[in-house]
Amino acid sequence: MTSNPLWSFDSLVAAAGAQPSGSPTVAITGFSIDTRTLEPGDVFVALTDQRDGHDFVSAAFAKGAAAAIVAESYAAKPGDGALIRTADTLHSLESIARAARARLASDARVIAVTGSVGKTTTKEMLRLAFSALGPTHASEKSYNNHWGVPLTLARMPAGTRYAIFEIGMNHAGEITPLTGMVRPHVALITTVENAHIENFANEEGIADAKAEIFVGLAPGGTALINLDNRHAARLIASARAHKIHITGITIDRSIADAVAHFGVDEAVALATVRMTATASSGDAIRDGGRDKLPFTIGTVGLHMVMNALFVTAALDAAAADTPTGLAALAAFTPPPGRGSRTRLPTAGGEILLIDESYNANPASMRAAFAVLPTLPRSDYPRRIAVLGDMLELGPNAPDLHAGLWDALEAAGVDLVFAAGPSMAHLYERVPLGRRGAWAKSSVELEPTLLAALAPGDVVMVKGSNGSKMGRLVTAMQEKFGCPASSETDPPETGPAE
Ligand SMILES: Nc1ncnc2c1ncn2[C@@H]1O[C@H](COP(=O)(O)OP(=O)(O)OP(=O)(O)O)[C@@H](O)[C@H]1O
Ligand SMILES: [Mg+2]
Structure with a gap:
């Protein structure tokens, strides 16, 4: 990479429309707004949103940042490397973005x-x-x-x-x-x-x-x-x-x-x-x-x-x-939390875990349920849905949750576990014989769910990321000895999505 830098410092400064102080000692090979994932050679961009990235500039240089894009008011600290000073760090990032597209x-x-x-x-x-x-x-x-x-x-x-x-x-x-x-x-x-x-x-x-x-x-x-x-x-x-x-x-x-x-x-x-x-x-x-x-x-x-x-x-x-x-x-295999499948070995056979824990809304819920009938009953006799709240649905949220029952029934789901206040509206519609359990949160649902699982189950876990259903995926993987994988949280120094 060093023989072929992503940007020369001069072209980057020009693209950012900003003032440099100092110059990098290593080639520019990447960009970062989050010091937890920063790689040596990255340019650190100090964005100001939920947290102020300027608090992390020293940490960025300690991890090997090639340079940092900072506000004009930023007071340089001992150990800081090359700085690109600008009136607005996000605007400079956008200017660099346009230059990258143009080249x-x-x-x-x-x-x-x-x-x-x-x-x-x-x-x-x-x-x-x-x-x-x-x-x-x-x-x-x-x-x-x-x-x-x-x-x-x-x-x-x-x-x-x-x-x-x-x-x-x-x-x-x-x-x-x-x-x-x-x-x-x-x-x-x-x-x-x-x-x-x-x-x-x-x-x-x-x-x-x-x-x-x-x-x-x-x-x-x-x-x-x-x-x-x-x-x-x-x-x-x-x-x-x-x-x-x-x-x-x-x-x-x-x-x-x-x-x-x-x-x-x-x-x-x-x-x-x-x-x-x-x-x-x-x-x-x-x-x-x-x-x-x-x-x-x-x-x-x-x-x-x-x-x-x-x-x-x-x-x-x-x-x-x-x-x-x-x-x-x-x-192609799906990204974490979007339908990835793991076979969990148990004493009497296997459990098929479908991890849909990254995201949920009525459309993706229905699309996910529709997949269950493609799994033959001869291999997977019992279909279990483990559902967390769909977030950001506004005042119709109760109806949109309750309205999922028809799709669950059409998919032949045998047992429903639900977590969260909105999912309670769906759970109320589930016939008694098909109720697993409802709890306020995924953490409270965990023991009941783990105790209920049996060989031959197909278990689909789905909910909005904020409903933290991924912890149930991890709990199942840990119980049955499989490695966990999930999409990480939003960056520390940048705004959430
Ligand atoms: N074409 C599709 N229609 C409906 N659901 C889909 C489709 N493609 C993927 N999904 C399912 O929707 C969920 C979200 O998928 P994905 O993460 O790709 O969406 P996204 O639009 O990137 O979401 P975000 O807004 O959170 O970035 C997953 O459960 C995935 O399996
Ligand atoms: Mg996405």
Whole structure:
């Protein structure tokens, strides 16, 4: 890396529009806003949000930071290295981000992913597919907000051929500046659902906020839109207003029907699909049905298949070698907490643990439950759902929780464990014979759950990250001797997502 630095100090200072004091003694190889994960050679950016990053500058240099971007008012301390002083550290990070985007080669392709659910999952699938074709850079974890997006851009090597960005929002207007920095050639919206609904009057408002991603599209860019989503027509109208090419993605329709019904420029659809306990495979169809592209992904569910169809369309839109990129998806396994599966050995057989503990809203709950019937009763006679509160749903939260019962019943769930005040509304709807236990919190549910498990169980654990259902995953893994894995908490020195 040292022979090929990410930035020269001079170009970084120029990009930041700031004043240097001192110069680095090591090459700049990365960027960090969090000293816990800082690597030697990183430039530390002292952001000010929930905590003041300036309190961590000394720690950053102690860990080998190449330089630090700090406020003009910052009083240098003994041991500090090269400083880049600026009026506003976040603005400087954004300026560096724009410079990073501007220095990409003209034939590099940038893909941006937004949507109510499935952003990280789709971003990781895209990373895998494009990595088979050339130097690829992608957002880490869910770094999708006002600091995550510019940080990802700042970290992007100049020689990147394919860049993939997750872009998120909690309020209208948040995506516009982020897509303006990213300037994607391909922008996709996985789904529009009632996540973060508490900040919006209705779902149409959420759709419009997601459609802001089209504002930043590079000239000649392509929008990829989920035609099976109830807001498809609204998203298409928005993309049309930006005069961009539109590819529709569908599981429910044929190509001809999709094009005729929605008036999209082209479509990618699904021909066949097969699911085993650990993988899904199928054929994507494009080009008016002339061309069938086989794919396999190491995870189960039609929502995951939909994400793979998005990858197919993104490869096409980036004028990449689509069959080769798609073939790379065979190595895909879901990121932690998003459907990863662990076989837990017990004395009398195994328990299948499905870890969905990272995120939950009504849509992703339903998508997760729908996977359970693909597991044969002969292998897994008992289906257990362990559910924590879905957060940020606003005043309809009780109904949205209670409304999940129909989907649980349709999925043949035999036993329901629930944690949290909102999940109590669902638990009340569960027939007595299918009630495991309810508790105020996941920690209080743990002993009852662990005592109830038996060989042959499939156990799905799902809830919003803030409901801390991941601790039940860890508890099960510890009890049955399997290593734990989970997405870490938000950074110490930066704002939460
Ligand atoms: N297309 C999809 N439709 C519905 N659910 C999905 C889809 N893709 C993935 N999921 C499920 O949704 C949950 C959240 O997935 P993921 O972390 O990819 O979403 P995200 O949009 O990145 O969330 P966040 O807003 O927290 O960053 C997981 O349980 C995942 O399995
Ligand atoms: Mg995410």
